[in-house]
Amino acid sequence: MTINRRTFLATSAAATAAIGTPMILRAQPSEYILGVSLPLTGPFATAGQLVAPVFSLAQKMFNDEGGIAGTPIRFVTEDSGYIPNNTLANYQRALANHGTDMIGYFADSTGAMKLIAPELRGANARIMGSTSFASELANPAENPYQYLSGPTYQSQFDILLQNIKDAGGSKVAFIFSNTEFGRDPIEHGKATAERLGLEVVLEESTKAQGADIPTHVTKLAQSGAEFCILQGYVTGVWPQLIGGARQFGLPVQFKGTFWGMEKFIADRITNEAGPILDGYQGVMPYRYFYDREGAPRYETYAALSKEMFAGTPMENYMSTWALQTMCGLELAVKAFRDTAEAGNELTADNVAETLSAISDWDSGGFFGGPVTMENNAIGTGRVYSYSAETKLFTPTSDWLSV
């Protein structure tokens, strides 16, 4: 072929198109992927299975609202069995399968978050939310791409201890599971108690499942604690400890953190063992799902739940764990949308910057008012009390920010 001006220009244009097309395709994927690892089997399968349907709801809702700048999103979910290595493998598989189309990931444990954190580098970095409230993760300098959708366990302890102080308490016990999750806020809690002038009379570590209840209750009785904070349990141990103390006739008041505040569990215990949880209090970062006045986002979820989950327990009630996940997804999608609307590419760095700068966010009902991300967490919560009669958790404090 003779090369002249015309063939040169035509060849150049064809070459540019051939090279440029993949870039255009990359910039405009047909859908954005958000990967998810959940414990659908294993010790926390109950929580995982209650959270799983939320992703279908979120997918429908976000896409009905236009996705991200017009591009729909799709959640790709896998089971982890609550094993961090599995979550890491799931994450790598999702990256390999979806590449740059995958703009975010939702992990299922503190262990998984910590294991994946160092992997979030360069082209492999993605925005990552999780079920964890681990204090170590709320550190944008170390983990710029990971965030919490509420207060850290340390902040939750601060809220509870402040609440105990306000109630005139002086002696407090900490009972926690021998997991990372259980131990997370203990040292910090001791420091806060000291600052507030509270005496920590017992620090008791138990198994996460199948703990020796009579021994722990006896130690609690000997400590003379007026209040006992329970940390690091999900479905088991915490109700047994409270039941054991009630049988023992202890007047101690129990308080829990987020994972021990699920109405679904409290109701089940009440049905099986009577009103032993009456008056049990704890810190919750979010409103309960039935508290929908002035919470338009909750109303949207309720309408969708009725439509999508008819005949299942989720038809009328969304668990606290599901709300946490929804809040995490709302935060991520807001960051994606804001980044896209600002005309920026949805790279992990751009989205992380938007996410960490979220301020005065009106969440539509999750929190008492507009909230701000600080250290990639939202340090807000409120103390709720359970009534065995109404089977509802009702607020006993104002919204507290730490």
Place this chain on the structure above:
Amino acid sequence: MINGNLKSTYAADERVLNNSYKQAFVYGMILALGLFTLTANDYFILIACKMGILLIAVVGVNVLTGYTGLVSLGHGAFIAIGAYVTTAFHNGFAGIIPDQIMPLIAIPVAIAVSALIGIIVGLPSLRVKGLYLAVATLSASFIVIFLIEQDAFAPFTGGVAGINTPIPNLFGWELDTKREMFVLIASLAFITLLMAQNLIRTRVGRAFIAIRDRDYSAEILGISLLRYKLTSFAISAAYCGLAGALFAYFYARILPEQFELDLSLELVAALIVGGMGRTMGPVFGVIIIVMVPELIKISFGAATGGALDLQRYAAPMQEIAFGLLLVFFLLKEPLGINHITDRILRAANRWPFARG
């Protein structure tokens, strides 16, 4: 038909790769691994690294169970020891030992500590065997994990929270990507296999096999059971220690739950499926044990399009498939995949004169 087996010297007969088929297979595999390193995506590299680490540990279990006939259900503990000793040593001597040679010291230290603890854990083997020994070794898993989680050791192990692991550096080459780690893991896995193959050709290896076949006959023949059983435990634990060291360098963080009983069971299961007492047994076993769950996961994901309500069935299916595979091999082919491949190769080699 049989050819390439004519040996005219003792040296030729004693070679590990003593015929052209074995040579072609091994060199072909090296070439394939080289190409894999250059072309595979991060996910396949992750899986391959996982297989490499597991392979080294299974080779260790093979020395103990396959060659010496001693059962252990506690070898996950030695991987944990290797991982935590490497990390603690690396962190503890950072700044004192130059980074460029740190792994060359930290890894042998981890291997040595694992071997030493292997000897201690192996002491019951002098009195009990079979099921009793399995239960005795089982305790190693629980004790080691318990100690790792204790506050007293937390400055070195990170306790229940786990600990971030260092990035290895070999003479200035920082292995900060999984692909680079794969080069190290694959090389060491190959060397480990070769060493195990050579081990059974030595006096020590023959003593192991004699103990496996009938321990009191071996003793009558003058083989010291005390010495060789403990040596077997030490070598086996050392392999697992190496696997642990690589585990620590490969994963960015180590957590106690990564080394629980499941891991020990996985090692034994891989050996049963692959073939005990054979060099290639661990290779086949590890491929199956890692790939079957992954393939089920991938095919399930593809078939369901990631549908949530169906995903929960994928994990039990993996476990069921895994269990059925074990039962199948125990019933139909107790000598593992290695025996199947042996029969295929033998038939091919003798074709058309013999089959089976």
